[in-house]
Amino acid sequence: MSDEPTPDEAGTPAPVVxxxxxxxxxxxxxxxxxxxxxxxxxxxxxxxxxxxxxxxASARPFGGWFDEVADLLEARLTEAGHTGAVEKVVVDRGxxxxxxxxxxxxxxxxxLRNDPGLRFEFCSSLSAVHYPAETGRExxxxxxxxxxxxxxxxxxxxxxxxxxxxxxxxxxIYPTADWHEREAWDMFxxxxxxxxxxxxxxxxxxxxxxxxxxxxxxxxxxxxxxxxTVPPPDERRSYS
Numbered sequence: 116m117s118d119e120p121t122p123d124e125a126g127t128p129a130p131v132v133x134x135x136x137x138x139x140x141x142x143x144x145x146x147x148x149x150x151x152x153x154x155x156x157x158x159x160x161x162x163x164x165x166x167x168x169x170x171x172a173s174a175r176p177f178g179g180w181f182d183e184v185a186d187l188l189e190a191r192l193t194e195a196g197h198t199g200a201v202e203k204v205v206v207d208r209g210x211x212x213x214x215x216x217x218x219x220x221x222x223x224x225x226x227l228r229n230d231p232g233l234r235f236e237f238c239s240s241l242s243a244v245h246y247p248a249e250t251g252r253e254x255x256x257x258x259x260x261x262x263x264x265x266x267x268x269x270x271x272x273x274x275x276x277x278x279x280x281x282x283x284x285x286x287x288i289y290p291t292a293d294w295h296e297r298e299a300w301d302m303f304x305x306x307x308x309x310x311x312x313x314x315x316x317x318x319x320x321x322x323x324x325x326x327x328x329x330x331x332x333x334x335x336x337x338x339x340x341x342x343x344t345v346p347p348p349d350e351r352r353s354y355s
Contacts (some may be wrong), residue, residue: 139168143248172203181211191226212270220273221283235260238289243299245328253277284310302327
């Protein structure tokens with residue numbers, strides 16, 4: 116064994132986190148069970164504190180084919196005059212995510228689908244998330260794309276503020292996103308500009324609010340179908 120003093124003996128505690136570890140981006144601290152802390156709860160859940168943190172932007176090289184895709188996408192966007200379209204690239208847990216501006220979202224996915232070196236032909240999922248504490252970026256839309264040609268998967272993410280919840284629809288590029296965008300509108304209130312028929316898909320047409328937003332009531336009166344009506348079949352809207 117070494118005779119050198121341990122960090123504790125030398126008066127300098129050993130670091131809990133390595134010096135070269137990436138610093139997470141903390142966007143919120145949630146307190147209490149389900150975000151509520153004024154219920155008189157005696158179970159202890161009301162004292163919960165949960166830090167909501169996101170992985171930061173990754174530095175090159177990303178590794179493997181990630182750099183190939185990032186380089187090619189950057190080249191195509193530069194040629195099209197969208198040099199600032201990609202805000203950051205995050206590689207985390209073996210997956211790559213391109214964070215793009217909402218204004219350039221349609222341009223980005225067009226290149227991702229059409230370029231022979233990219234060929235992400237299939238949008239397997241489009242979903243949304245609401246982070247009310249992330250001012251100016253409260254609403255996130257997330258696309259999971261698959262390249263069957265190159266056997267690769269990536270994620271594309273864009274944001275919009277609560278005060279202007281608009282993002283371009285990608286249905287013209289990925290028809291499979293049709294009902295996914297309708298669900299994101301229904302549950303989160305994201306307006307997909309250019310969608311062929313952006314109507315509710317789960318809740319009744321006259322339902323107030325968007326149930327999966329963090330600022331939506333947790334349940335009970337007047338949430339559960341109070342005042343909502345379902346018209347007879349011959350009076351319902353057409354889906355065609």
